[in-house]
Amino acid sequence: MDFNEIKDRRGTYCTQWDYIKDRFGKENLLPFTISDMDLESPEEIISALMERINHRIFGYSRWNHDDFKKAVNYWYKKRFNFDIDVDWLVYSPSVIYSVSRFIELKSQKGDGVLVNTPAYDGFFKVIEANERKIVSSPLVLKDGRYEIDFEDFEEKCKNAKIFLFCSPHNPTGRVWSAQELKKIIALCKKYNLFIISDEIHMDIVYDAHHTPILDIDDEYKENIVLCTSASKTFNIPALVGSYLFIPGEKDREDFLKILKNRDALSSPPILSIIATITAYNKCEYWVDELVKYTRKNIEYVVSYLKTHIPQLKCALPDGSYFAWIDFSGLNISSEEFQKYLIDIGKVAIMPGLTYGEEGRYFLRLNVGCSIKKVKDGLERLRKTVEYIKKI
Incomplete structure (x- = not known):
């Protein structure tokens, strides 16, 4: 495995x-955008997929079998010291699909769904598409670290039926x-809120320890669902x-009725099931190396900004492969900064405003890539800031 290798993804x-033009309006930008990685998946996954592809028959498949369930259970025991009840385990095509279905099941149109902001932009879209109201409880930034304002959180609980949680948090990286x-x-128990916990970034963690929310309180667990995937990690x-x-047994029945009968x-x-089984059974070593690599990438970002662009600030997150960069020291709007990044730097970095008003003066830089690409992106960022300082 060589995370320094650069693989050309264009034309795929x-x-x-x-x-890139769809979001940023121009071609030929260096992208640090959507949350996937420019890194090859583990060789064990590739080999398992090739073996299945060479079988040359791709009929209907199943997820409800011991091989899949045991692999997931093994991963949770090994990584989180959490022994799950495999009867709770249910397949879903995506985390956001699961989130959408439980918003539908656990609230009515017009009800409030509580989120901590800034928040993954998919949360805003799925809440609005289900005709629910977004109830925002902003995170508080203290010395480069985000915290929940529990006084505000409790107040907002009074106006919601569901708490849509992100753990670890995207985009800030809090674990x-x-x-x-x-x-x-x-x-949530006091105000009778159902908890939907999106834990898709659970494996990319640095000095902190990720705790699955279902490992906390047995008494309230039937009012919680935990949604995740191997997709981000691998x-x-x-x-x-x-x-x-x-x-919750009834919740499982209701979800499976929608998944199977209504939405088919x-x-x-089958390739997803095989990849997940293989990843969890054989690729822990790869995740350990990945975490070391992305950490070094973010540490490089932090150091580079301090040395070369001191107007921008970034702290090492608890987890995730995102550098959350504060550009408020430039005294420029998000819209203006994006224009200069695109026109002058020829670089595409996700504007923090994508994740809500609290992200207005931030950038989310995806470092799930080679260090060479990170260095190139930072040089483009520096070029942009130097241009801004001259005008």
Whole structure:
């Protein structure tokens, strides 16, 4: 495995590279955008997929079998010391599909869905598409670290039916402590909020420890679903597939009725199932090396900004392969900065405004790539800032 290797993704129908114009209005920009990686998946996954492809028959498949369930259970025991109940485990085509279905199941049109902002932009879209109201509880930034304002959080709980949680948090990279999770559950229990926990970034963690929310409180677990996938960790989102833990028996039945009967989505892509089984059974070593690599990439970003662009600030996150960069020191709007990044730097970096008003003066830089690409992007960022300073 060589994370320094640069693989040309252009011409592969790749969202990040081939369709950059759709979001940024121009071609030929260096992209640090959507949350996938420019890194090859583990060799064990590739070999398993090739073996299945060489079988040359691709009929309908199943997810509800011991090989899939045991692989997921093994991963949770090994990585999080959490022994799941495999009866809770259910397949889903994507985390956002699961989120959407549980918003539908656990609230009515017009009800509030509470989120911590800034937030993954897919949360805003799925809440609005289900005709629910977004209830925002902004995170508080203290010394480069985001915290939940529990006083505000409790107040906002009064106006919501669901808490849509992101753990670890996208885009800020916070990994929530067990103590914070206990407070969240206690408040949701007090105000009778159902918790949907998106834990798709669970494996990319640095000095913190990720705790699955279902490992906290047995008494409230039937009012929680945990949604996740191997897709972010092993860079396999195009294979399409996720899973969720649904402790409540009726909730499982209701979800499966929608998945199977209404939406006809219960037959999974076989390559996704094989990739997940292989990843969890054979590729832990690869994740350990990946985490070391992305950490070094973010540390390089932090150091580079301090030395060469001191107007911009970035702290090492608890987890995720995102550098969350504060550009408020430039005294420029997000819209203006994006224009200069595109026209002068020829670089595409996700504007923090994408994740809500609280992200207005931030950039989300995806460092799930070679260090050479990170260095190139930072030089383009520096060129842009130097141009801004002259005008």
